[in-house]
Structures are given as structure tokens and as C-alpha cells.
Amino acid sequence: MPDRTASNDLTGRVALITGAGGAQGRSHALLLAERGAQVIVQDIRDDATEETVRQVRGQGGTALPMVCDVADIPDYTGRIAEAERELGHIDIIVNNAGVSGKRLAFEDINQEIFGRMTSVVIKGAFFGTQAVVPGMKARGYGKIVNISSGAPLRGMVSGSHYTGAKAALHGLTRSWALELAPFGIRVNLVAPGFVVSDMTRANHSEERMRERGRAMPLGRHVEPLDMSYAVAYLASAESDMVTGQEIPVNAGFTIVPW
Numbered sequence: 001m002p003d004r005t006a007s008n009d010l011t012g013r014v015a016l017i018t019g020a021g022g023a024q025g026r027s028h029a030l031l032l033a034e035r036g037a038q039v040i041v042q043d044i045r046d047d048a049t050e051e052t053v054r055q056v057r058g059q060g061g062t063a064l065p066m067v068c069d070v071a072d073i074p075d076y077t078g079r080i081a082e083a084e085r086e087l088g089h090i091d092i093i094v095n096n097a098g099v100s101g102k103r104l105a106f107e108d109i110n111q112e113i114f115g116r117m118t119s120v121v122i123k124g125a126f127f128g129t130q131a132v133v134p135g136m137k138a139r140g141y142g143k144i145v146n147i148s149s150g151a152p153l154r155g156m157v158s159g160s161h162y163t164g165a166k167a168a169l170h171g172l173t174r175s176w177a178l179e180l181a182p183f184g185i186r187v188n189l190v191a192p193g194f195v196v197s198d199m200t201r202a203n204h205s206e207e208r209m210r211e212r213g214r215a216m217p218l219g220r221h222v223e224p225l226d227m228s229y230a231v232a233y234l235a236s237a238e239s240d241m242v243t244g245q246e247i248p249v250n251a252g253f254t255i256v257p258w
Helices: 023-034 046-058 073-087 111-139 160-183 198-203 206-215 224-235
Strands: 014-017 038-043 063-067 092-095 142-147 185-192 246-249
Touching (some): 014 023, 014 073, 023 038, 023 046, 092 111, 111 142, 111 160, 111 185, 160 185, 185 224
Parallel strands (some): 038 063, 092 142, 185 246
16 A cells, blocks of 8 residues: 655755756755755756755755756766765766757757756766665665656757757666666656747747747746746655656646747
């Protein structure tokens, strides 16, 4: 029989959140910490990392900064090992780090741009997860949450390198879920729609954002906290019978013809 005491309480859990200096990652860190988790705040930007740590600690939570580039695999995985030694375990990883597609046309995407996108989104998620899985296997428990996008669900007019990299996370999610299920490790994915963030504001005018918000079936854009509720659910015991699944959080974005 299911454990009826299962809840969204994350007390005693340690969560690594990548890209946690940005709006979405910071929101995930704050909510998971609010629900009891110790959070490892990873970001490439020192000031953004420290701000998230400050906010988590300001609400009474516990946060450990990790300033590094997830695309630098030896450094990143080495820091994960250090954090695991310091905290004793990592139970949850949220692969949130990303790079803007900058609405680039197909012909304007060179090898450097393509390489940076795939290194952060795919390699960072792959090898970061690979680094935490041995500990999860040893404890018979783990939650892996990949953050994708609505783009692979319907395509984009521009930014195909972004769409392709995010689409890879869907395949990884399903494969990891099958391979890791015997060890009590659940793997799922959240696919946001048009989320209000610094990244979206950098690539869209305010008028365009308002226009798209009004066009959503639910009448507004997705806010970072909307995403975080899905992440927190997948990180908690409430989702213990959910694995290999994709949760779109997009205000109906994927059912609107553009």
C-alpha cells in the first residue's frame, strides 16, 4: 500500500539546482528551501549565486553556493563531489541551467554558438546527473528533474539549436527513467512555455510579451513560481509513482496556433 504520510515536505533532503542565479532557478531554490531542503545554488555568475544564497538564508533556509560553469565537466563534477562530501548526500538534482537561443536564424548559428548551447544544456545535465547517481543508487533513492521548454513540443521559427538541445532532455529523461527505476530513482521533466524572466525580456519587446500573454488560453504568461510548483512536486514524495514523464507548464501555449 502507498505511504499515506507522503507529502511535499523536503526536510532532510539536499537539492542541487543549476542555473539558480536566474529567475527560474532562484524560484526553484527558494521554494524547495521553504519546504525544508538544503539547496546547492549553482550558477556561472558569482553575484547572482550569492544573491540566491542570501535570499534562501533570509527566509531561514540553508544554502551552499557553487560558482562554476556546468559545461566545464571536470570542474563541475569535482565541485559536486566536494558538496556531497560536505553535506553527506545529494537527493535531488534540478537540471535548470540554460543558454538563450537569441532567436537566431538557422543560417546564423555557427559551431561556437551551437557548441555552447549543447555543452550547457545537454553535457551539463548529462554529466552532472552522472555524478550524483552513484550516491542515489547507494541510498536507493533519488529525484532527477530536467527543465526543458515548450519549444520541442511544437517547434520554433528561430533558435533551432535551442529547440534541439532542449529536445535531447526529453530523450534522456525517458532513458534514465527506465535505467534507474530499479534503484528507486525517479526521472521527470518540466516543459515551461513562455516564462517571464530576464532571458525572455532580453529577446522580446514588452509589447510582444503582453501580446503573447493575452493570447494564452489562461490569459497570462507563466511566472517562475508556476514552474517551481511543478519542480517541487517532482522533487517530493508526492510524485514517487511518477517517472519518465513530462509536465508542460505553459498556460495552454502548446494548443494555441501562432
